[in-house]
Structure formats: C-alpha cells, structure tokens
Amino acid sequence: MIRLIPFALLINFITCFAQQPQFNVTADTVHVNLKGNLSAAFLTDNKYYALFETDSTVSTAPYKQFYIISKKGVVEKDIALPKVLDSYGYKIYFKNDSIILNNVIFKKAFYFDRQKLTFEPIKPTENFIYEDANYCVTYTYSGEWGGTTYFKHKISGKNYEVSSSRPTVVNKIRNKYFVTDYMGHMMGQSQVFEIENPLLMNKKIERVTRRNESKSNTGKKTLIDIFEVYISTSLVIDNTLYHLHYSKNKTYISKIKDNQLEPIFSFNQNAGSILQQQFDTDSQFLISKKYMSNDFCFMEINNTNISLRYFINDYK
Numbered sequence: 001m002i003r004l005i006p007f008a009l010l011i012n013f014i015t016c017f018a019q020q021p022q023f024n025v026t027a028d029t030v031h032v033n034l035k036g037n038l039s040a041a042f043l044t045d046n047k048y049y050a051l052f053e054t055d056s057t058v059s060t061a062p063y064k065q066f067y068i069i070s071k072k073g074v075v076e077k078d079i080a081l082p083k084v085l086d087s088y089g090y091k092i093y094f095k096n097d098s099i100i101l102n103n104v105i106f107k108k109a110f111y112f113d114r115q116k117l118t119f120e121p122i123k124p125t126e127n128f129i130y131e132d133a134n135y136c137v138t139y140t141y142s143g144e145w146g147g148t149t150y151f152k153h154k155i156s157g158k159n160y161e162v163s164s165s166r167p168t169v170v171n172k173i174r175n176k177y178f179v180t181d182y183m184g185h186m187m188g189q190s191q192v193f194e195i196e197n198p199l200l201m202n203k204k205i206e207r208v209t210r211r212n213e214s215k216s217n218t219g220k221k222t223l224i225d226i227f228e229v230y231i232s233t234s235l236v237i238d239n240t241l242y243h244l245h246y247s248k249n250k251t252y253i254s255k256i257k258d259n260q261l262e263p264i265f266s267f268n269q270n271a272g273s274i275l276q277q278q279f280d281t282d283s284q285f286l287i288s289k290k291y292m293s294n295d296f297c298f299m300e301i302n303n304t305n306i307s308l309r310y311f312i313n314d315y316k
C-alpha cells in the first residue's frame with residue numbers, strides 16, 4: 001500500500017532568472033518485500049519491470065530475478081530469466097517499446113514478450129543508446145581502456161566512430177548531437193561532447209581486443225570534461241541542454257557555461273541516479289540505489305516536473 005509522507009527535500013534555487021525553467025519536485029514512499037538488490041528497471045504500461053540481483057551459492061556471478069511491480073508496490077509477476085543470463089557480461093535496455101537482454105560474452109540475446117510473460121531469443125545486438133531517422137547510435141566500453149561511440153548512417157549503412165567512455169544519453173538540438181558519457185574508474189569522469197555532423201567522423205575500425213577502443217576525436221567538440229562529478233543524464237528543455245548530476249549527497253540540475261557546470265536548481269538525494277529510459281528529449285526514467293542498502297528510488301522527469309518514488313525494501 002502506498003503511503004504519502006512528508007519529505008525534507010530542502011528545495012533550493014541556486015540561481016533563478018526569468019528565462020530559466022522552474023523545476024517542481026514531488027516525492028512519495030512505497031514499501032515492498034523483494035529479495036536482492038535492484039539492478040535495472042523500466043516504466044511501461046504504467047508498471048515497473050525490474051531486474052534484481054542476489055548472491056549465488058554456486059557461482060561468483062549474481063543470481064537474477066525479474067519482477068513486474070505495480071505503481072503501489074505490489075509484485076504482480078515473478079519471472080525467471082534464461083539461465084545463460086545468470087552470468088557476467090549482460091546488458092539490459094529498452095528499445096522500440098521492448099525490453100532487451102543482451103549477453104556479449106555468450107553472444108545471446110532475448111526480448112521480453114509482455115503478452116506471454118517470457119524472454120524469447122533473438123539475434124545478439126550491439127549496445128544500443130539512441131536512434132533517429134538518420135542514425136542508429138551504439139557503443140562499446142572497456143573500463144579503464146575507454147570506449148567507442150558509433151553512428152551508423154541508415155541510408156549508406158556506413159558506420160562512424162569517436163572516442164568516448166560509456167555513453168548514457170544522446171540528445172539532438174537543431175540537427176546537432178550531444179553525447180553525455182561517464183567512466184566510473186578511479187575517481188570518476190564525466191564528459192559532454194557535441195557531434196555536428198557524424199559523417200565527418202572517422203569510419204569504424206573493426207576491433208578484436210578490449211584495449212583497442214577508438215582514440216579518434218575527429219568531428220567531436222568537447223563541451224565539458226570533469227572529474228569527481230557524476231552526470232547521470234542530460235535533457236533538452238526549450239532547445240537548451242540541462243544536466244542532472246550528483247555530488248556530495250545532492251542532485252543538481254545545471255547548464256554548461258565556460259566549460260563548467262553552472263547549477264540552477266538542487267534537491268537532496270542520497271545516491272546518484274542511473275538513466276534507464278529516454279521517452280523524449282525532456283522525459284526520462286531513472287533509478288537510484290542507496291549505498292549498503294536494498295532500498296531504492298525511481299525518478300520520473302517530465303519537462304520541469306520531477307517525481308521521486310522511494311521504495312523501502314522490508315526484505316531482510
């Protein structure tokens with residue numbers, strides 16, 4: 001059962017000019033009883049589709065379970081995953097109204113059939129991040145060895161590459177692409193860069209080792225490259241790019257000015273958020289997990305409205 005309780009969000013306007021959006025944050029709390037820790041979640045059909053992980057007694061890889069959860073926190077379905085996914089190397093994402101599970105190590109992939117409530121095998125895919133009428137954007141990521149973002153031109157079929165870390169979101173403003181990425185290695189590093197014309201990037205090179213990610217910056221304009229700040233996502237409001245980032249137990253919304261993040265709004269939150277779905281340029285769904293706890297939070301962003309749903313997990 002859902003309980004609305006007051007939250008000490010301590011909403012702070014750091015700077016407030018007439019031309020800047022005014023954000024509104026609401027919050028509520030739901031109690032659940034779920035074994036394990038949240039790994040990923042998606043919002044569709046007005047329900048949460050959530051992947052949880054628990055320690056396995058027979059493997060170093062975590063055991064995984066998939067739940068369908070109502071907005072009131074009721075578990076409607078408990079769904080077993082294909083055994084091959086009880087391993088490392090899997091990626092889960094939402095594409096074309098489908099939940100995709102992809103294992104790059106075993107080269108296996110599945111999509112979740114919401115009618116049959118089963119995971120059906122499909123051809124293995126690349127790590128998808130963005131798509132429009134002209135390009136499909138994918139990536140590879142090799143930790144401290146960096147990563148590569150690829151723009152595949154839909155008409156010619158040619159693939160173009162640029163050096164990156166792990167891209168979290170791609171936005172498009174006036175036919176320019178803005179890539180936000182993050183590397184969690186060591187102290188952490190966030191970057192936002194602009195691609196004016198992907199056709200000016202270098203053509204894709206086929207690679208066989210993790211240490212051979214792209215080093216090319218051709219066609220790339222770096223807007224910010226910052227350490228010890230985690231940029232969770234970026235979104236577009238009124239043709240302006242804003243960035244949600246976490247630092248020192250607070251979440252900020254900022255713009256980039258002179259290669260620095262300029263906060264315009266903040267609210268208290270005890271963990272950084274992870275983007276799960278980009279419904280539109282100004283509409284997204286994120287999750288966050290409390291450190292050393294199985295409690296979690298779902299965040300919905302719809303333009304300037306931010307909704308936080310905190311889940312207190314009573315499972316011990």
